[in-house]
Amino acid sequence: MSGKRSGPYICGIDAAMDVVGGKWKALILWELEAHGVRRFGELRRGLPGVSEKMLIQQLRELEEDGIVSREIYREVPPKVEYRLTELGSALNHALGPLGAWGRERIDRIGAARVHPLPA
Template sequence: MPEDRNNKVSCSNYRCEIEVTLEVIGGKWKSLILWSLGKYKVIRFNEFKRIIPEISQKMLTQQLRDLESNKLVNRKIYNQVPPMVEYSLTEMGEKLLPILEEMDVWGKEFVSKFK
């Protein structure tokens, strides 16, 4: 995220808060990661590869870090060998689920009308 946009609370660098939302959850993978966490509640890092097979390990790591830095995803590390990492939604991340559900409904309707 550009340096001048780090303070999302003031939103002084955005025309409206929709821009903030799209920047935080936008892109090809973040919404799928959030949607998957909403469905499964807790997902281990390697399970994401099964759930979203098209995402590379590097991209998954980057997207999860972004979501974690924006306080939408919790990351829990278990001290064992090999290390195990689990991800879940934060309270703020869970608030996005109704929005994602509506996007899912809209997308299905759009596809059915225009395919």
């Protein structure tokens, strides 16, 4: 991993949040876990509200941290696919209990979206 974020960290939660911090990274992880392989446009459509610039930035950071892999196919137009690495799948699995906690909170406070995104 050659990511720009490299500690020092206070604890494991601090190190983990450095990788998944922000609104979109956990949703990118969920989208890739749910669908396996996604092209950029598919990811963007699956994450309503994310800007192209933000999605590019978040994908680059996840790739730098070894969470997402990017494969470029030499076609016209170029085809780029994203998928979770083994490390990314492990991270997504670790976030499962947090997602369950969040779903309980949504139910408790009645804050579901009209078209909810699973957490």
